[in-house]
Amino acid sequence: MGKSTFRVLLVDDYDPWRRFVSTTLQKKPELQVVSEASDGLEAVQKAQALQPDLILLDIGLPTVNGIEAARRILRSAPKTRILFVSEQRSSDIVEGALRTGAGGYVLKSDATTELLPAVEAVLQGNQFVSFGLSRRVSGHTDIGASEVGNRIENNPYLLLRHNASIRAFLASIIEATAADFGNVQLFDSKNRVLRIVAQQGFESEFLDYFDSVSCDHKCACSNAMSDQSRTIVIDVATDPLFSNDSRGVLLRAKVRSVQSTPLIAPLGKFVGIVSTHYKRSAGPKPHMWKPIDDLAGSFVRKLTA
Numbered sequence: 001m002g003k004s005t006f007r008v009l010l011v012d013d014y015d016p017w018r019r020f021v022s023t024t025l026q027k028k029p030e031l032q033v034v035s036e037a038s039d040g041l042e043a044v045q046k047a048q049a050l051q052p053d054l055i056l057l058d059i060g061l062p063t064v065n066g067i068e069a070a071r072r073i074l075r076s077a078p079k080t081r082i083l084f085v086s087e088q089r090s091s092d093i094v095e096g097a098l099r100t101g102a103g104g105y106v107l108k109s110d111a112t113t114e115l116l117p118a119v120e121a122v123l124q125g126n127q128f129v130s131f132g133l134s135r136r137v138s139g140h141t142d143i144g145a146s147e148v149g150n151r152i153e154n155n156p157y158l159l160l161r162h163n164a165s166i167r168a169f170l171a172s173i174i175e176a177t178a179a180d181f182g183n184v185q186l187f188d189s190k191n192r193v194l195r196i197v198a199q200q201g202f203e204s205e206f207l208d209y210f211d212s213v214s215c216d217h218k219c220a221c222s223n224a225m226s227d228q229s230r231t232i233v234i235d236v237a238t239d240p241l242f243s244n245d246s247r248g249v250l251l252r253a254k255v256r257s258v259q260s261t262p263l264i265a266p267l268g269k270f271v272g273i274v275s276t277h278y279k280r281s282a283g284p285k286p287h288m289w290k291p292i293d294d295l296a297g298s299f300v301r302k303l304t305a
Contacts, residue, residue, distance in 0.1 A: 004030060005030055005031075005032050006030055006031055006032065006053040006054055006123055007032055007034045007050070007052045007053045007054070008025060008031055008032060008033050008034065008052060008053065008054045008055070008056065009033075009034060009035050009036070009037065009043070009046055009047060009050060009052040009054070009055045009056070010022060010033055010035075010036045010037070010055075010056050011036070011037045011038075011040075011042075011043040011055060011056065011057045011058060011061065011066070011069070012038070012056075012058040012061075012085070013038045013039060013058065013060075013061055013062055015038075017108070018036050018038075020111075021056060021085070021111070021115070022036075024111070024112075024115055024116065025116075025119070027116065027208065027211075028116060028119075031054075031119065034050055034052060035050060035052075038061075038062070039061050039062040039063040039064070040061040040062065040063050040064025040065055040066060040068065040069035041063040041064045041069075042063075043055070043057065043061070043064075043069050043073065044064065044069050044072045044073055044076070047073040047076065047077045047080060048073075048076040048077060051077050051079070051080065052077075052080055053079075053080065053081065053123065054080070054081050054082075054083065054119065054122065054123060055073065055080055055081070055082045055083070056083050056085050056119075057069065057070060057082055057083070057084050057085065057102075058084070058085060058086050059084060059086040059088045059093060059097065060086070060088065066084060066086065066097070067093075067096050067097050067100060070082050070084075070097065070100040070101070070102055071100050074100065074101050081102075081103045081122050081123060082100070082101070082102040082103060082122075083102065083103055083104045083105075083106065083118055083119060083122045083128070084097045084098075084102055084104065084105040084106070085106045085108060085111060085115065086105070086106075086107070086108060087107060087108045087109065089107065089133065091133075094129070094133055098127075098129075103121070103122035103125075103126070103127055103128065104118050104121060104122045104127050104128035104129060105128075105129050105130060105133065106118045106128070106130050107130040107133060110130045110131065113161060113195075113197075114128075114130055114131070117188070117190075117191065118130075120191070121190075131158055131159075131161075131162070154189060155187075155188060155189045155190055156186045156187045156188075156189065156269075156270075156271045156272055157186040157187060157188035157189070157195050157197070157272075158188070158190075160186055160197075160271070160303055161186055161195070161197045163303060165299070165302065165303065166184050166197055166198045166303075167198045169184065169198075169274070169295065169299040170182050170183070170184050170198045170199075170200060170274065171200070172295055173274055173276060173292060173295055173296075174200060174276060176288060176291040176292065176295060177259075177276045177284040177288045177291070177292060178284070178288075179276035179277060179278055179284070180201060180254075180255075180277060180278055180279045181199075181200060181201035181202055181253070181255065181276070181277035181278075182199070182200050182201070182274070182275060182276045182277060183196050183198060183199035183200070183202065183210070183274075183275055184196070184197055184198040184199075184263075184272060184273070184274050184275075185197065185210075185213065185221060185272050185273045185274075185275070186271065186272040187225070187270055187271060187272050188212075191212070192214060192215075193212045193213055193214050194212070194213040194214075194221055194222070194225055194272060194273055195211065195212055195213075196210060196211055197272075201277075202253060203253070205249060205252060205253070206249055206250070206253045209245070209246070209249045210249070213225070217243075217246065218241065218242055218243035218246055219241070219242055219243070219246040219250075220232075220233050220241065220258045220259070220260040220275060221260040221273045221275050223241060223260070224260035224261065224262050224273050224275075225262070225270070225273060228262050228264065228270055229262065230259060230260065230261045230262070230289075231259065231260045232258075232259045232283060232284075233257055233258045233259070233283065234257055234281060234282055234283055235256060235257060235281040235282075236250045236251060236255055236256055236257060236258065237251060237256065237281075250277075253277075254279050255277040255278070255279070256278060256279055256280055256281045257277070257278045257280065257281050257282055257283035258275060258276070258277045258278070258283065259275065259276055259283050259284055259292075260273050260274070260275040261273065261274050261275070261292055261293070261296055263296055263299070263300050264300065265300055266300075266301060271300055271303070274292075274296055276292075
């Protein structure tokens with residue numbers, strides 16, 4: 001993001017929600033929560049005193065609502081960026097919030113997958129609107145619906161991550177290859193990374209480490225993304241492909257072998273990766289490659305039709 005530390009103010013009147021957001025932000029060490037507020041007036045006062053880099057702001061706040069608080073904050077702290085995080089779905093409310101000069105709007109129901117990408121986008125000076133709202137946002141804001149729609153249509157992760165068939169596809173791949181674990185990652189074209197959208201059998205360390213994978217991550221899925229061809233690792237413990245960190249995460253997850261197969265749309269667009277993992281070395285047998293390719297091909301055609 002171009003800066004070592006970003007100071008964040010959390011504003012919400014529900015304590016458990018603030019704890020959830022704070023825990024989520026801890027996944028990014030460059031994000032430092034410097035204070036919290038539970039009502040709009042307190043948020044305005046703390047923003048003026050602290051001049052934070054970013055404020056995560058709810059709409060329905062006591063004393064002063066979030067939209068009015070944002071207007072006041074940006075007058076007294078003009079360099080502060082604001083990201084609304086709310087369950088309000090009304091297009092009028094969303095547009096009113098964005099017209100304050102805020103950088104984005106995330107639905108609380110989508111925060112698990114969208115909060116960190118939204119924070120990153122807003123801190124980079126870009127705008128972000130939850131996928132569930134993007135088609136409701138009209139041209140009355142700087143982030144018109146056509147702009148958001150185009151960004152989503154060109155980004156497999158934003159477009160497809162909620163598709164209900166992904167988990168069924170993963171289950172079928174795991175069954176066809178007698179795998180112990182597996183995951184599906186979709187390509188986030190804006191950030192040039194893979195992001196996990198479905199998984200089976202993994203716990204938090206693996207999911208946190210492989211939550212966002214770039215081409216230089218030194219693992220099977222990053223190699224498959226870079227080459228856009230299947231990567232097979234017979235023994236994780238000895239294969240030089242892995243960094244020490246990625247090897248350690250896999251071995252602690254009891255993974256000894258892995259295969260990662262790219263998901264390519266009919267017109268050649270890279271969509272993502274499906275990976276299967278095995279407690280034994282040697283991985284899937286050669287007769288399993290055709291079922292993997294057939295299932296992946298059928299899945300991608302349906303997904304992108």
